[in-house]
Amino acid sequence: MVLRKLPRKILLAISFLAIVLQERGFAKSEPIIRVLVLDAKKIHLRADQSRPLIVKGLGLNRKSIKSLHLNVNNGKLRYSFNRDSPQWISLKKGQELSVGTRDPRGIWLGKRRYGGRLRILNSDSTIKVVNYLGIEKYLKSVVGSEMPKDWPIEALKSQAIAARTYALRQLKKTGEYDLNSNISNQVYLGVEAETNRTQEAVNRTRSLVLVDKGRLIEAVFHSGSGGETESSYSVWGKHRPYLISVRDYDQDSPNYKWQKHFSQKELQNLFFDLGGLNAIRIVEQSSTQRVKRVKIYGPKGITYLSGKEIRSLLNLKSTLVKFKMIPSSFIPNQNDKEFFNDIKNDAIYRKNSTSIINNLLQLPNVTYGDSLLVNGNGSGHAVGMSQWGAKYLAERGAKYREILRHFYKGTKIISFSLR
Incomplete structure (x- = not known):
C-alpha cells in the first residue's frame, strides 16, 4: 500500500519535533552519577511504605525487609532487620552492600529519601552511603536544593544546565563516588527537594550542557558576588576564558551587604x-x-x-x-x-x-x-554564575541562554551525548 503524501504542515511539524528531540538529547543511555550522601558510624534505612527493600551482599534471601540498621565498630558491621535482634558480621574494607527498591517513592536514609540505589561501604571507622541514580533524576533534586523552588523558571533552567555540566565533568572511571552531596560540590538533598517546577526546569533542558571549544566547562556557581563576579585566576590561580569578572545583579540578595x-x-x-x-x-x-x-x-x-x-x-x-x-x-x-x-x-x-x-x-x-x-559584600567564591543575579535577569525577561552566556562568557549550549 502506498502512503498518501502528508500535508506540508504535518511534515514541518515532524521536522521540528526531530530537531527538538536532537537538541534535547534523548540519548539511549542516561549517565549514572554516584553521590556520597552520608559518611557516619551508624545508619538507618527503611522502605517508604508497603514495598520492601532489596538488600544484596549479605547472602540472605529475605523478601520482606522493611528496615535495615547498621553500625560499625573496629571494622565490623552490626546489622538488624525489621527491629530483630542484632547480629555481628565481618565485612572486608571495600566490600559492599546494595540496597534498592521497586517503590518509585525511593528509600528513606535517616530523615531523607533517595531514588535509585544505595551502595553501602565499610571503611573501617565509618559507613559510606553512595547513591547511584540517573543524572536527570539527580538534577531534579539539585535544582531544588541549590535554588529556591519559587524562583523564575528561566533561573531554574539556568541552574539545571550549570549543575548538569558541573556533574558530568566530575564523572570518574575509578573511586568510590563522583561527587559529594554538600557545598564542596553541589547540594543534593534527595527526593524531598524535588517539585513540579524543578522537574520542569530539568525536563525542558534535558541533556543540555555548556561547552568551550567542544569540552565541558567548569560550570561553578555561587549565591551572589556583591556586584561583580570574580575571575577563576584570582580565586584558584587557573585561567579559564569563560570564568572572568562580569557585572552581577545580586543587589536583592540578603547577603549583598x-x-x-x-x-x-x-x-x-x-x-x-x-x-x-x-x-x-x-x-x-x-x-x-x-x-x-x-x-x-x-x-x-x-x-x-x-x-x-x-x-x-x-x-x-x-x-x-x-x-x-x-x-x-x-x-x-x-x-x-x-x-x-x-x-x-x-x-x-x-x-x-x-x-x-x-x-x-x-x-x-x-x-x-x-x-x-x-x-x-556577597556570599560564596564569586566565580561563575551568580544565583541571585540569574534570578534578577530572569525576572526582567532574560531567557536561560542569555543568563548563562552572561556569566560564562564565550560558551555554547549543546546536547550532551555519550561516546
Whole structure:
C-alpha cells in the first residue's frame, strides 16, 4: 500500500519535533552519577511504605525487609532487620552492600529519601552511603536544593544546565563516588527537594550542557558576588576564558551587604598563637577588591594569611571585606542597629580616631581590648554564575541562554551525548 503524501504542515511539524528531540538529547543511555550522601558510624534505612527493600551482599534471601540498621565498630558491621535482634558480621574494607527498591517513592536514609540505589561501604571507622541514580533524576533534586523552588523558571533552567555540566565533568572511571552531596560540590538533598517546577526546569533542558571549544566547562556557581563576579585566576590561580569578572545583579540578595563583629575574647581564641589581635591589614587584593592576603598583628607576633584562610578562620560569607578595629568600650550589642548604622557612616570611627589604628603602615600602639568589625559584600567564591543575579535577569525577561552566556562568557549550549 502506498502512503498518501502528508500535508506540508504535518511534515514541518515532524521536522521540528526531530530537531527538538536532537537538541534535547534523548540519548539511549542516561549517565549514572554516584553521590556520597552520608559518611557516619551508624545508619538507618527503611522502605517508604508497603514495598520492601532489596538488600544484596549479605547472602540472605529475605523478601520482606522493611528496615535495615547498621553500625560499625573496629571494622565490623552490626546489622538488624525489621527491629530483630542484632547480629555481628565481618565485612572486608571495600566490600559492599546494595540496597534498592521497586517503590518509585525511593528509600528513606535517616530523615531523607533517595531514588535509585544505595551502595553501602565499610571503611573501617565509618559507613559510606553512595547513591547511584540517573543524572536527570539527580538534577531534579539539585535544582531544588541549590535554588529556591519559587524562583523564575528561566533561573531554574539556568541552574539545571550549570549543575548538569558541573556533574558530568566530575564523572570518574575509578573511586568510590563522583561527587559529594554538600557545598564542596553541589547540594543534593534527595527526593524531598524535588517539585513540579524543578522537574520542569530539568525536563525542558534535558541533556543540555555548556561547552568551550567542544569540552565541558567548569560550570561553578555561587549565591551572589556583591556586584561583580570574580575571575577563576584570582580565586584558584587557573585561567579559564569563560570564568572572568562580569557585572552581577545580586543587589536583592540578603547577603549583598553584611556585617560581623568579633569581641576581644573571640579574637583571643581565634588568634591564640598571637595572643589575640591588635590589627589586621589587607596587603593584597584582586581587581574586584577581594582580599587575597592579609597581615595579622598580635601581642606575640605577626603572621600572614591568604584571603581563603582568613575567610575560613573567621567564617566569613566572602572575601569582599573591609576590617575595622573598634575600642572595647564601644563594643556594641548585636541587636543595636543604631550603632551599626553609625559605623556605616563612620561617625563613631571619626569620634574615637585616637584609639583606632588609622595608619597600619606605621602601626602605633593599639589598645589590647579592641574588637573587630567586618563589613562584607556577597556570599560564596564569586566565580561563575551568580544565583541571585540569574534570578534578577530572569525576572526582567532574560531567557536561560542569555543568563548563562552572561556569566560564562564565550560558551555554547549543546546536547550532551555519550561516546
